Amino acid sequence: MTSGPDPGAKLRTTVTRIHASILFVITIAATTASTLGWKGHGPLDVLARQPYGYVGLFQAYFLMFLLALTCLIGATRWPSRLWNAALLVAHLGPVSIIVIANDVFASTNSQRMAYAMALLVHVPLILLEAFALLWKTPMLRHGAARR
Numbered sequence: 505m506t507s508g509p510d511p512g513a514k515l516r517t518t519v520t521r522i523h524a525s526i527l528f529v530i531t532i533a534a535t536t537a538s539t540l541g542w543k544g545h546g547p548l549d550v551l552a553r554q555p556y557g558y559v560g561l562f563q564a565y566f567l568m569f570l571l572a573l574t575c576l577i578g579a580t581r582w583p584s585r586l587w588n589a590a591l592l593v594a595h596l597g598p599v600s601i602i603v604i605a606n607d608v609f610a611s612t613n614s615q616r617m618a619y620a621m622a623l624l625v626h627v628p629l630i631l632l633e634a635f636a637l638l639w640k641t642p643m644l645r646h647g648a649a650r651r
Contacts, residue, residue, distance in 0.1 A: 512640030513583035519636035520579035520587045523629055527572035527591075530625065531565045538562060550612050568594060585637055592633035595626040 541548025542558040551558040571594050579587040602609065602618045609615040 510583065510640075512636075515639050516585060516588050516636045517579045517583050519632060520575050520591065523591050523632060524572040524576035524579075526629070527568055531569040531572070535562060535565045538565070547617070550614070564598075588633045588636045592630055592637065595630045595633075598622070599626045599630070 537546055537548050538551060538558055538561045540546040541551035542555065544552040551561070571590065575587040575591055578584075599622050602622050606615065609618040
């Protein structure tokens with residue numbers, strides 16, 4: 505346990521570093537796979553017939569990469585729950601579109617891949633950030649002390 509006004513800051517910064525590093529790898533790999541798919545190769549070859557899909561994915565991956573970079577730099581300079589909240593919320597978009605656009609994934613026969621990505625990537629990272637946000641929360645400590 506660290507001393508000072510925010511005893512959970514070290515853990516939250518560590519979580520942000522881990523999450524940002526994972527996002528760097530995922531966004532580079534996903535951008536590469538999408539680009540290959542746009543050229544008609546690999547599991548995302550549907551993007552060759554849907555070039556706007558590639559444009560959207562490229563932008564989304566680039567923005568996720570920039571968010572990871574911003575949170576990594578920010579968390580090391582200004583420890584705050586803000587970085588964990590930003591990274592948590594960033595995953596709500598992809599998870600919600602998997603649910604909202606389920607018919608699109610079903611029509612392209614990629615429903616299993618979409619749900620696998622949600623369960624393997626997005627949900628665990630959401631849970632990791634939720635844990636970091638709640639770790640040593642003053643509100644929860646005061647509630648436990650009242651019991």
